[in-house]
Amino acid sequence: MTSKYWSDLVAQLDPYVPGEQPNIANLVKLNTNENPFGPSPRVLEAIRAATGDNLRLYPPPDADRLKAAIAACHGVAVAQVFVGNGSDEVLAHVFQAFFSGRRDILFPDITYSFYPVYCGLYRIGYRAVPLAEDFTLAVADYRGENGGIIFPNPNAPTGVALPLGAVESLVAANGDSVVVVDEAYVDFGAESAIALVDRHPNLLVVQTLSKSRSLAGLRVGFAIGHPVLIEGLERVKNSFNSYPLDQLAIAGAVASFEDDAYFQQMRSLVIDNREQLRQALTARGFASLPSSANFLFTRHPDFGGAELAARLRDRGVVVRHFNKERIHPFLRITVGTAEQQQRLLSALDDILA
Numbered sequence: 001m002t003s004k005y006w007s008d009l010v011a012q013l014d015p016y017v018p019g020e021q022p023n024i025a026n027l028v029k030l031n032t033n034e035n036p037f038g039p040s041p042r043v044l045e046a047i048r049a050a051t052g053d054n055l056r057l058y059p060p061p062d063a064d065r066l067k068a069a070i071a072a073c074h075g076v077a078v079a080q081v082f083v084g085n086g087s088d089e090v091l092a093h094v095f096q097a098f099f100s101g102r103r104d105i106l107f108p109d110i111t112y113s114f115y116p117v118y119c120g121l122y123r124i125g126y127r128a129v130p131l132a133e134d135f136t137l138a139v140a141d142y143r144g145e146n147g148g149i150i151f152p153n154p155n156a157p158t159g160v161a162l163p164l165g166a167v168e169s170l171v172a173a174n175g176d177s178v179v180v181v182d183e184a185y186v187d188f189g190a191e192s193a194i195a196l197v198d199r200h201p202n203l204l205v206v207q208t209l210s211k212s213r214s215l216a217g218l219r220v221g222f223a224i225g226h227p228v229l230i231e232g233l234e235r236v237k238n239s240f241n242s243y244p245l246d247q248l249a250i251a252g253a254v255a256s257f258e259d260d261a262y263f264q265q266m267r268s269l270v271i272d273n274r275e276q277l278r279q280a281l282t283a284r285g286f287a288s289l290p291s292s293a294n295f296l297f298t299r300h301p302d303f304g305g306a307e308l309a310a311r312l313r314d315r316g317v318v319v320r321h322f323n324k325e326r327i328h329p330f331l332r333i334t335v336g337t338a339e340q341q342q343r344l345l346s347a348l349d350d351i352l353a
């Protein structure tokens with residue numbers, strides 16, 4: 001479809017397609033890497049407490065309370081923290097602020113599929129760097145002139161993590177460009193590069209409250225890096241939307257950082273369930289990539305990914321399948337509750353029989 005009213009840019013866009021949010025009763029939804037466990041009760045209480053007459057006022061434009069909570073949690077200065085309406089919005093600002101388009105940026109050939117979409121929106125050229133056969137990222141492939149580098153760690157949709165030492169050599173070898181580490185899943189078992197930001201002014205780390213803090217519906221993400229990078233992001237943000245985080249989001253997000261015990265408990269539950277799911281899938285003939293995330297990327301020798309996904313859907317279980325080169329045999333299955341995983345496994349037993 002196109003229209004004479006559209007700008008040339010809009011006509012050329014190739015928008016991101018999110019995993020579906022089907023409205024079907026009793027569905028086992030393991031397709032978008034949401035947390036199966038709810039947010040902290042203290043978060044819900046804080047949101048309720050923030051709901052009142054004060055909603056007629058604009059929120060604080062810099063979400064100072066939230067920046068302070070994030071800075072305290074990660075041991076950095078407030079001037080090293082940027083916040084946005086989900087990490088997708090933070091990432092969009094990152095592309096506009098640091099990836100000039102004068103040179104191609106680099107990201108893995110198998111990665112978060114929003115990156116090429118932002119390149120289209122901001123007219124930035126890119127080169128997709130192939131991952132190794134085993135889906136690991138080789139730092140040596142990210143040398144030479146480039147307009148910036150971005151990759152998730154752990155990677156999506158593979159779940160494979162890059163050790164911190166390798167992240168640091170990649171950052172150090174690319175001092176003339178900004179290296180962005182998208183840590184949407186880092187709390188499920190990878191090492192955060194936040195530990196490196198004081199040593200590397202070209203490093204920006206992006207995280208989200210959507211996955212490990214179970215707040216995908218609240219839309220809060222953040223970035224940590226050198227104050228000069230944060231100032232660059234603030235310039236874009238203040239040219240786009242002064243109030244990306246509403247009062248309820250700020251209140252809920254602050255409460256999440258204040259309830260560390262709940263956070264630690266929930267993320268280890270997810271990690272335990274992931275290992276149980278891995279074993280159960282292995283027992284059924286699946287081979288899963290090593291995952292440091294809240295999902296498994298897994299394939300069965302006797303079935304194609306598309307076929308398995310369709311047959312699971314017929315049985316009320318949705319998982320994610322990517323109809324793309326190299327990864328079409330795989331399913332990306334989000335870690336669920338024990339009951340959800342049991343329903344997935346029963347459906348698989350039925351299909352494999």
Ligand SMILES: *Cc1c(COP(=O)(O)O)cnc(C)c1O
Nearest residue numbers: 086087088112152184208210221
């Ligand atoms: C989920 C995800 C995001 C987006 O998270 P939001 O904060 O919900 O926008 C960003 N990057 C990767 C790799 C993700 O999987």
